[in-house]
Amino acid sequence: MSSAPAPQPIQPAPERLGVLLQGMGAVGSTLVAGVLAVRQGLGEPIGSLTQLGHIRLGKRTENRNPRIRDFVPLAPLDGLVFGGWDIFGGTLYDACTHAQVLDQTLVEKLKGGLSEIVPMPGAFDPNFVKRLNGTNVKPGTRRDWADALRRDIRDFKAKNGLDRVVVINCSSTEIYVEPGAVHQTLEAFERGLDANDPQIGPSLIYAYAALMEGCPYANGTPSLSADAPALLELANTRGVPVAGKDFKTGQTMVKTVLAPMLKARMLGVKGWFSTNILGNRDGEVLDDPESFKAKEKTKLGVLDTIFQPEVYPGLYGDLYHAVRINYYPPRGDAKEGWDNIDLFGWLGYPMQLKVDFLCRDSILAAPIALDLALFLDLAQRAGKKGIQEWLSFYWKGPMAADGLKPEHDLFIQLTKLKNNLRHMMGETLITHLGTEYYEYPSEGN
């Protein structure tokens, strides 16, 4: 049995951490407003594992259960400095007002802090997001955008006196792009930037700029980004952690709890039909079939890996799985997601399970984005680089090493995350074996 490598010493948490958001729409503005609200005592960071979660250490009888944020050195909420890019102008106060996620009376109370944050012009190609046409955009070629984004990061650091910055992609879902030659190696990618290759979408350029500046990068969207082989090469050679992709918030979070439950009991599944209505700008962008295709990929991927139809053909070999997203403006950010599951049990008798989740998209996504910023900064200070599999917990489509199937089961992901934290801090890993509580001294003779 191979044992885990020894953990590296962790650099102390910074007092201030920069968080740059690629896209400051509903999720981005709700994250920033939420952190400002918590700082002012106007709300609680509900949904954030880093802020509310505890972690068990040692045996169950030891009663050691500190808060995660007291156990690992994380940047404090008071020390977060936000900035970012968007293709629409205005301030974050305007973005919050437009997004209509938060109550306007709360937004008004936060107006001072929100108005100070003005999105920088975005690197944008309308071919990648067909339903939007922003005006706050960078001129020039792809190479010019990459250089400008790198300058933006350096200027943001200098202006705010920051040593450390994390970049998080919260921008609109781009069209689905099958990785081609230009995405395979760093050399090909850089040549592509110089040639203004139209196969290089904006999200790849943001990720490139972040990694070149040594900033950890998280991809909250399904767009091709830090998961392209060229950028993974860059992340590994520069020693920068990356994580992605597509925040696991509502329907897929539920799916990655229910599917392992059915499989654990060896119950078969014939059909899983998932549909959604949502009316925010994300819903509008996903109304374009090419952007939806990228989303469909990450949403559909989870069941196949969990059910393993190749191992259990009789239970899951004929599964019909469909996912739909319908743009329905009256609901705004308050999404409704339905699931109909046709399952079968003992002797093949059919049953049905229905889920109707009346959720709030950005309310679920904001704490995830916060956790990722803090954990990715921790990962970098702990000497980690490349794909951070221990953060699979947060993703619909977790990145994994070549040839390795990602882990989708939410509770295995949580166990993995917590064991990684224990490992970083030199604590015993928890195997849940349980035999240690039942050992009695044998009678000598």
Ligand SMILES: NC(=O)c1ccc[n+]([C@@H]2O[C@H](COP(=O)([O-])OP(=O)(O)OC[C@H]3O[C@@H](n4cnc5c(N)ncnc54)[C@H](O)[C@@H]3O)[C@@H](O)[C@H]2O)c1
């Ligand atoms: N629960 C969730 O909300 C959730 C879950 C998983 C993934 N996501 C993904 O997160 C992303 C953000 O969701 P949202 O609800 O905030 O959407 P949104 O439309 O409100 O915000 C996206 C913002 O990105 C901006 N943008 C687009 N292209 C850009 C570019 N090239 N550079 C800079 N800015 C750009 C848009 O102008 C917009 O303000 C989407 O891709 C969405 O699919 C959201």
